[in-house]
Amino acid sequence: MRVKKMLAAGMAMTMAASMVLSGCSSGSKTSGSAANAESSTATGETAGKNDIKKPEKITIMVNGTVTTKPNNREAFEKKWEALTGIDLEIIQPDHDAYFDVLGQTFASGPENWPDLIILNGSYYTGYAEEGALWDMTDAWNNSELKASGRVTGEEVIDNTKINGKLFGFPVARRGGCLTYVKKAWLDRCELKAPETYDEYLNMLKAFTEGDPDGNGINGDTYGVSAAGFVGQGDPSSNYLPEFYQDAKPNFEKGEDGLWYDGFTKDNFKGALTRLRDAYAAGYIDKETLTNGTKDCRNKFYEDKFGVFTYWAGTWASNLKNNLEANGKDGELVPLKPIKEIGAYEEGTAPVWAITSSCENPEGVFKYFIETMLDGGDTQLLWSYGVEDVHWSKKAETILDNTYAEGQFHTKESLEQPGTQYTKQHLDPMLSIVKWDEDPGKDTVKEEAKVSQELFNKNCRQASIIPSTDVMATYNGDLTTLKNSIVADVVVQGISIEEAYARFEKEGGAEWSKKIVDSLNEQESAK
């Protein structure tokens, strides 16, 4: 970890030095760019369509979700430049050190900021609050992309607005987790897929006390496992949605437009009770607290439990394949959300944000972000990569799969030989635009398609939580306290009353109120 941080720091210094020496992104920036950007951020003004100038060069800083060097980023870059006629500079730190390097770059001054960056979660809201991002609301509203009528995920875009303003553009959905059940286990226990919490609990009981794996021993399996009891603020890491139902441990905006802390609501107490009772009954993996997601996956493949809430889409195929590789039955039933949940929750999608030091933000929006979803060659490039590097239509055999001439298929991964690419930056299954010409739509495995479609049809967008100074001050302590209390109730079995008395005594209630007040103040100041 330390080595990575040192590398990250070294990279940031090298990058800052190279930018200074090269005159900061050639012609795309000027010395007065920061001031210029501040004014455009403040007003949110966007030039008229005809005034938008095509940038000569765009500098982007991206994480490992964009085609990496080992995957022949150079070919990707050349192809993009050929398609757009714009010089592209890609700064791509190590994926795990991305936010460290990004922070160091921003700290080094606006003259070193790239034009575009990828952000998610609290980084997005935090950077926006600090005035580091360009307000692209008008650019989006006046865009050809919006006018095209091809956008199917406007709710995803709306959900990334902070106080009504769009500071980053989600080029795809975030996706999320749904619950998978082993079909063979259901069949052996003569159960149907559960539709209510009672049926769900009954299924867990049967999986825990019966012999769902058919090895002749009752009670050597359990119902469900998860990596921790509380997701870290991101709904995608809520691996026990059937127990939480409509309760959330973090901040949420109510229908009345006011913010509240879900932890302080009665429905959260109900969720804690459900979790505690199921844990005590042995339905939930005893090691949930210390599990990582990989531990859970391995246990699932080894048939230690039968119900697993995990990512929809490609992971449906991965789970199936790994179960079969372990000699188990790989058929999984993706569950519709049970009645008490209503809908799975989809987290806020990562966004492409234009920095406030970008000299031609309208041009960058139009020629970089919009083209990414053009339904043509550029979208194809962002989705599947470069022809004959990442995908091909030639007759060939890739890893035991034989393809005929003209049949679209992905190539063997350069970075991970022995596996085939499934996508590049954009996952077509998570697309927010209609793309009828997607050449790879037939290559998506059935189970992946089914699970993703089921999720997309049965999900709601999680609220984006703005960042406030009060939140920065207290939320770290508050989150630690909340997580500790949840673990106390579920694992140590303490009463709900004791738990909330501790919340009050250790300052949680006070911090929570302060944060809620700050969020509501910010809301009313809009």
Add this chain to the structure above:
Amino acid sequence: MNTKKKGPAAVAAGNQKRPLLVSLRYYKGFYLMFLPVLIFAIVFHYLPMFGVRYAFYTYKGIKEPVFVGLQHFEKMMKMSGFWNAFGNTITLSVIKLLLNTFMAVVLSLMLNELRSATFKKVTQTIVYLPHFMSWVVTASVFTLILSPSDAGLINALMVKFGIVKEGIYFLGDKNWWRPMFYIINVWKDTGWGTIIFIATLSGINPELYEAASMDGAGRLNKLRFITMPALSNTIITVLILNLAKVMNLFESVFVMQNDAVTQKSDVLHTYIYTQTFNSGALPDYGYTTAVGLTASLVGCALVLICNKASQKVRGRGIV
């Protein structure tokens, strides 16, 4: 030129009055060899110290830092999380230090008694090995060994022999986490800690033991009157040097921590980590720097206090 003809003692004595430039020129070889170390120390140890000024600023890494005086320290004093982490850091570190040192001394004495050189070397190698395992690997191994499920070796044995009915969640139970933490630390670092004590033991003049034997001293008396006094300086030195690190506890705790045991395990550096990455907002590096600075000052104070105590008790310190 004349100095070249003098002996080393004369040169050393002469250097006391020698001008700096002349001295630098005379010992240029040594200074050149020292230069990389000096540059390394300045770049990586001293220059970063200027960062402590952020403890008095609010700084989120984007806008210019804003001076806030002692505001972060005031907040720190009011936060129960900080005090919990502070107490845990002291408790976990000091107990770990005492246990590790004690076990290292005991193991060194045992190794010193071994007569077969080959067996001694093999044993030493085996006990040194855990030190080279990363904490991530160590935590994974012990999570498995201590698992409450059938896969956990300890629980499986205890259930089999009827000691417990159901497996104990050692790493997920507030009452068990700390004892497990100490045991794992002892397992990992005791062997490595013996090196310095074994070196001291091998330096004790054997004639002392022979004379004691002739005076009728048994093993215990030799241990009491020869070995332990000889080891005591080393023990004090090791303790004081390690005291400087007591506030730096992080990795070993971080990899074994979970939500159920935060109250017993959260230390200052895991607290800083939480404040930085789990606040749901851009972290205020000013606050986390203030916490880090406090930890450093406390560590420094502990060393000075112990050194002073050592000076009073033994007549000399090591700093």
